[in-house]
Amino acid sequence: MTTEETLLQPREIEMPAEILAEEALRGGSLGAIAPLADAPGDARRAIAFVASRYPDKFPASAVATHCGLSRFQFSRAFHATFRITFREYLLRYRVRAACQALTRDHDSVTAIAYAVGFHDGSYFARMFRRYIGMLPSQYARWHERPDRSTVAP
Secondary structure, eight states: OOHHHHHOOOOOOOOHHHHHHHHHHTTOOOOSSSHHHHOHHHHHHHHHHHHHHTTSOOOHHHHHHHTTOOHHHHHHHHHHHHSSOHHHHHHHHHHHHHHHHHHHOOSOHHHHHHHTTOOOHHHHHHHHHHHHSSOHHHHHHHHHSSSOSSOOO
16 A cells, blocks of 8 residues: 555535525525525525435526526526536535445445436546545545545555
């Protein structure tokens, strides 16, 4: 095992959208930049839409329609409100869901990838590594280790 593998630990995914959405649910201000910011109900609907349908394949225009906005208005409002694109939010959400599944389920990595909305195992592995810093299989093995300080070979 190399030194790099010994020091490998998963990273946390930053989710500013969740933080801001939780603030909106508590009645906090999302700022006055765009339609979603002006109407926390729309922000809640967008976040709730993802939470309920993230495993499905759907275009951002479906979420925009769900929020009562055009695709363009939705994209600009989402980015202005949450400081990330809708696509980026959806990717992060799916990777976080995969992390949860990898620690509690004993399904294959491929089955988990499909269950959280990825339809290409290679793309899933690349996105997972981008956000978490290790492959999904390494992440699952890391969570199985009692000391969790190294990645299993």
